[in-house]
Amino acid sequence: MIVITTPTGLIGHQVLNNLLNSDEQIRVIVRDPSRLSPRERERVEVVQGSHGDLDVVSRAFAGADSVFWVVPPDPHAESVEAAYVDFSRLACDAFKRQGVKRVVGVSAFGRGAAVSGNAGYVTASLAMDDLIASTGVSYRALTMPTFMDNLLRQVESIKNQGMFFDMLSGDLKQPTCATCDIATVAARLLLDHTWSGVESVPVLGPEDLSYNDMAQIMSEVLGRPVRFQQITSEAMKATLTGFGMSDAMAQGMVDMIAAYDQGLATAEPRTPESTTPTSFRQWCEEVLRPAILA
Template sequence: MDIAVTTPTGNVGRHVVATLVRAGIRPRVLARDPGRLDPGIRDAVRAVPVDQYDADAVVAATRGADALFWVDPTTGGEDPLADYARATQSVVRAVAENGIRRVVFQSSVGAEKRHGAGEIDGLAHTETALDELGADVTHLRCGYFFTNLELQLDALRAGTLQVILPLDQPMAWVAPRDIAEVAATRLLSPAWSGRCVRAVHGPADLTWRQVAEILTAATGRRIGVERVTDDAMRTLLRRAGMTEGLVEAVLGMSTGLREDFVPEQRRTAATTTPTTLAAWAYDHLRHRIDEQVS
């Protein structure tokens, strides 16, 4: 089986690559900079330098592939949804022109809304575009990544996370490695066809208050959480260097799911994955928090 994998150095993609290699597959990996690949994996893959926004390059890089793991690349531009549309054009052309039979797409909880969820709307656009091709496609509706906490290391060191969601509103939290396991299973399994949606919910829905308690126990630091206004969060995001368009797109991922949102798929045994936030935080996050700021 010839499997192509995008974002092979990303939080999920690197684990997809490693899982496929362990399964006996030599995947082709589409990377903007193949030099960033883990040295231990380079000889086990076929690396192709590709800009995912370059549709011609993506078509060429995926020619002959039987299956594709597609992740829309992250965007830091002024118009994130336009960037998602460009990436969508690349994957649509690749699947259509190369006759790729199976696609696993890393989407998000909230994409089922289709509109009104900020940056997630870009993922929804990719979903619908892939659906229109009639290929066998699985959309992974992933919960909130544990690794998003690594974007808030300064706040964690200071002892207070700031969020705009209600502190007692539960949501799905998931480890990227668990998402990768689901993705690799779908890529390798012959037991599905057509259009599929598979939520990836992690082991438990957690409120931000519960998250703060878990992080306190796992890291040995007292970590609290406070709810701030939308405007206060806008200020924080601007200070982080985000463009105005990206600020609104990032904010919308929370505001769009803040009230009256019910996921299309409820938690089941099939959507529940094993890695707990406590285990991940102890293994990964506490070391990052303790790192000295250079």
């Protein structure tokens, strides 16, 4: 039995789709089952509710061999620790009580980097990993850089202004990965019943690119000029709080990006095992361009 959290989310729904043709029993935790496709509802067992609820996770993890764990976004959380670590506590209790064998979780890279202790969401993700590992389950933390798919949040400015924005230097080359590749790695681990222990599994995409590199690729794929504009930390935080994010969560985002600029972005060495196939150009052709044209 495999349990999928966030099965309608950006990564979770792709993991679920990758598992539908397998022989495994699949159970999902979902607040709104109507958001599942008819095929998904027919194929899976549904536990309705939040995976931050003790009763829900207790029922969902009963008899489960493996769990795909994703902390849902909580822009209004009182702190990054509350959003990641505190949210995960009840599930960790249920991992132990229900005898879950393996957990695959979405996390962030940077463990051991000099700036990782003050890196906002990254610091909280690593603390969540430690909490999960402390339960005694076998754990694989998928440790990722920035997602290519995060650029979809700026579709309107790319489409209407030919610009996208971030705090990072436009010349800083860094890894970036497509969520479809994260889902592929996660599904492979969930279907493999042979691994044990606690390890990190970096998912770094195929190449390191700067935002200026990405702007050039976007321009070529979209057939229109696109440029990157660096903004200050103050402007970034004001934008986030203007969208309704709590001060603490906005500061966590700013701290994470600042840590990337101070060396965290290249802290994970690239290996053949951590290199995944979807290039930024391919992602632009298959995901960004259709979103711009929609």
